[in-house]
Amino acid sequence: MFVLPELPYDHAALEPVISRATMHLHHEKHHQAYVNTTNELLTKADKSPASLEEVVRGATGDVERKLFNNAAQAWNHAFFWVAMSPRKLTPGGALAEAIDKAFGGLDKLKDAFVTEGAGHFGSGWVWLAAEGATLKVLSTHDADDLLVHKGLTPLLVCDLWEHAYYLDHKNDRKGFLTAWFDALPNWDLAQSQYAAAQGSGEGWAYPPPSDSAQGTASAAAR
Ligand SMILES: [Fe+2]
The missing domain is CATH 1.10.287.990 (Fe,Mn superoxide dismutase (SOD) domain)
Structure with a gap:
């Protein structure tokens, strides 16, 4: 389970x-x-x-x-x-260099990320991904994820389904994405994912299944 x-x-x-x-x-x-x-x-x-x-x-x-x-x-x-x-982070090291090279700086990456997410039709996800040493922004529909997109390693993702932002931002998806990008990206994770894409270290993985665990245990405790 x-x-x-x-x-x-x-x-x-x-x-x-x-x-x-x-x-x-x-x-x-x-x-x-x-x-x-x-x-x-x-x-x-x-x-x-x-x-x-x-x-x-x-x-x-x-x-x-x-x-x-x-x-x-x-x-x-x-x-x-x-x-x-929750803590504001900034990209550093090899990732910062890759952002400069691929987008011309963090502000340009933000523009690309927000534009891609705001323009995505319907539900899905907007990603910052590594393709080898280079970076790209893309969106996927509904449940689609990068595990089935060969050659892409996810560095960051933001949920574009309305349940992710409607209570807080109503229909303003662009406002949500702008505020999200300014405050919340975990650049430490993005950096370790970028390293993994270059063959250094393991990428993030979902917790393995547990025989004894119940799928509802975590929520029931709240
Ligand atoms: Fe969601």
């Missing part, structure tokens, strides 16, 4: 960009539901995968579309939580 990962900070730690109320709903309702459905589908199919990454990459074709959607959403949300920091 996969578990819902604990948030790495307090529910109110990302205010005012993301409120405590949004974090409770988003983590304990939306994310929990994706984890639960993934576990139910795996149990029904009598599958015991070693990792969530294996589930996402292996769920192909129409038959496994529901499993892909739920497993990928479980992964994307867990990565989204760790891709944010």
